[in-house]
Amino acid sequence: MLSAKLRTVEKILKKSKEHALTAFLWFYMRHNQHYLRYNLEQYGISDQVINEVVALLSETAETLYSIYGFKTHDKIWDLLVNCLAKFNSELEEITRERINKCSEFDRKILKYAASYILAKMEQKGEKFELLSRNVDELYHTVIALLKENVEREYIDKLLASTGLAFRSKHSSAGLYCIIIPPYSTNLIKNLASKAEGEIPRYKRILETFKNLSPSQIAVLTERLYGHAYKFKEIFKAIYGIDPGNLRINMIIDGIYYKGHLNYIIKEALTKALTELVNEYCNKLYNYLKKLRDYEVVIDWYSEDECFYCKLSLNKPGAHQVNVIVMPFPYTSFRSLPENTVLVFEGPIANPSIFRNVVIVGMERNFNGVKVIIDNAGRAWSKDAIKIFKSTKVLLRRSSARKIIQAKPSREVLESIVALVLSELGFSTRVNYQAPSRSGKLIEVDVWAEKRTEHFIFTVYVSCKNWNKEVDSRVVHQEVGRIANLLRVPNLKVLVARKFTEPAKREALASGFVILELGEKVNDENAVEIYEAIHETLSNLFASIASRKSSSKFRLNQFL
Incomplete structure (x- = not known):
């Protein structure tokens, strides 16, 4: 009885390619009649054919299942694939022609969809059905590669109308389903090959x-x-x-x-x-x-x-x-x-x-x-x-050592100051050519900036890596240089081995922060000097930005 019944069904399904394709999709979408009809209508199959095939297969499957149980599933599947095989060449040619008639934009969508389908087929070893859980992976992949938003329904309609693939919600909750008819496999491979260079x-x-x-x-x-x-x-x-x-x-x-x-x-x-x-x-x-x-x-x-x-x-x-x-x-x-x-x-x-x-x-x-x-x-x-904290010190020293060793000795102090300011979140430039009010450029040992949405905080640093003491004459020169700058810095810093007492008083009175190192910087003491400058400037900015400050405007807005 089973064989006789299946032969009767086979005869009807082989009447046309429309009957065979409808039967193939019915097997996957029989529990989602809405998706089945939507896909077949987009492809161009009439309601008459859809109704005839659905009624025939539903009745046959129910009758045979009640008698033969799970054997029915495999028997019907083999029958449907066999019926569709008769029309594979014809259906492949129809799909190819429909793809060729698509706009360039639509062909790009099909190309990316084919790339996803082929990748998943190869990965999972599946031939006819691909499932993705919770996320509509094909939809997201197409848009990611297309770099343009497009409606999910547009992609579904395009795939179904060409016959390249058919999409449905699976009967299991949270699963997205793609049905790949056997005639489209070569077309999918060909389309995917055109997108290879775009897949990283x-x-x-x-x-x-x-x-x-x-x-x-x-x-x-x-x-x-x-x-x-x-x-x-x-x-x-x-x-x-x-x-x-x-x-x-x-x-x-x-x-x-x-x-x-x-x-x-x-x-x-x-x-x-x-x-x-x-x-x-x-x-x-x-x-x-x-x-x-x-x-x-x-x-x-x-x-x-x-x-x-x-x-x-x-x-x-x-x-x-x-x-x-x-x-x-x-x-x-x-x-x-x-x-x-x-x-x-x-x-x-x-x-x-x-x-x-x-x-x-x-x-x-x-x-x-x-x-x-x-x-x-x-x-x-x-x-x-x-x-x-110990690790932080080790890392800072290692970083400082690498940078310092790569610099000429005459630039060591400038490099140390720039490194410290950089680590404190500033953008720094060494030997910066700053524009002046006179139109000429003034070289600044280290210029640093910290930008926020509404403000740029600037730091001017003059480095005097000398054996001799810095006297008041040098401070006067720095005051004059800064006064001539087109942009007046928010913070002025003088760094030297030693200052004379008058120079200290002059610098502080003129608004400078002074860093007195006690010794001239060289390759041997550079890391220790780096640590000292780092600690001093860190403490300086921390104290300025302290939350205890009653001022409405605080430096912690940008430090």
């Missing part, structure tokens, strides 16, 4: 990541793997901005466009993110292992879509400190190990939400320690603060 490869992705800000990487990761627990709250606490604004405006060529991610490269993105996190973890490990008396162990690296690492620091007689390295906010921990330090890249805008932990903000690419905050106030956290 792993090496390019990794280089791109190294030039992105941590906030951009965080938005990418959240789009890639869904909404992390309290992601928005953590993101705002670290960067001080709403991730939604960045999400809808961010553009990364070939990867991301205004909220839409290229899911073709999901595996490559995951690999690049993992490598980046592990690289930063290794950097921090190399810094920490230079500390005396501490044993530093990497407990685990980033892997399997888990974009953070864990280190532990042990010292006999001291508390164990656990360090979670998360360069960009990927998740929040509902439960953390005891004695935890959270390490991010970048500023920490609102550290108060991270309770009972120590928060460390690293500099760009983990090249230094930017901020250390104790939100625990325990004995272990005081140990952790000491560890990272």
Whole structure:
């Protein structure tokens, strides 16, 4: 009876290519009649054919299933594929002609859709049905590569009307479904080949990541793997901005466009993110292992879509400190190990939400320690603060040594001052040619600027790396030079080995900050001088920006 019934069905389905295609799509969309009819109508199949095939297959499947059970599924599937195979060549040619008649814009959409479909077919080994969970990956991929917003319905209609592929919601909740008829496989491969140069490869992705800000990487990761627990709250606490604004405006060529991610490269993105996190973890490990008396162990690296690492620091007689390295906010921990330090890249805008932990903000690419905050106030956290303060000093000295050694001896002092101001957030220029009121240029040893939306704070530094003392005559010259500048600096600094007493009084009366080093800078004492200048200027700006100030205008607006 089974064979006889199937032969009757086969005879009807082989009446025309429309009957065969309708039957093929019915198999996948039988539980979503709305999507079935929508796709077939877009392709151009009449209601008469749709109704005939749906009624026939629904009745046949129900009858046979009640008798033969699960055997029916495979038997009907084999029958439908066999019926469609009779018309594959004809249907392929029709689809090719329809694609060729499309506008250039529509062909671009089909090209990117084909690229996604082919990538997923190769990745999953599927031939006829692709599923994506919770996220409509094809839709987002097309827009990310197209770099232009287009309605989801427009893409669905274009795919169905050409016959290249058919899209539906799967019967399972949260699944998006793409049906690929066998006749379109070669066409998909041909279209996808035209987009190969536009799909970034792993090496390019990794280089791109190294030039992105941590906030951009965080938005990418959240789009890639869904909404992390309290992601928005953590993101705002670290960067001080709403991730939604960045999400809808961010553009990364070939990867991301205004909220839409290229899911073709999901595996490559995951690999690049993992490598980046592990690289930063290794950097921090190399810094920490230079500390005396501490044993530093990497407990685990980033892997399997888990974009953070864990280190532990042990010292006999001291508390164990656990360090979670998360360069960009990927998740929040509902439960953390005891004695935890959270390490991010970048500023920490609102550290108060991270309770009972120590928060460390690293500099760009983990090249230094930017901020250390104790939100625990325990004995272990005081140990952790000491560890990272020691690391910060080691990193500063290492950075200073590299820069100083690369400079001619006559420029060492200027280089040290510029480095310190740069680390304090200023944009610096050495031997800057500043415009004057007379129209001539005046050379300034170090000129530094800090910009905000409404204000530019400027610093003028004159460096006198001399054996002799600086006298009042030099101070008078500096006063005259500054008076002649087109832009008067907000802060004036004189740096020298030693000042005469009259020169000190003259400089202070003229509004200068004076830094007296006690010795001439050379290659041997340069790092110590760097530390002294760094401490002095850090304390200076901290005192100016103190919240205790009653002034409405405070420097912490831009420092």
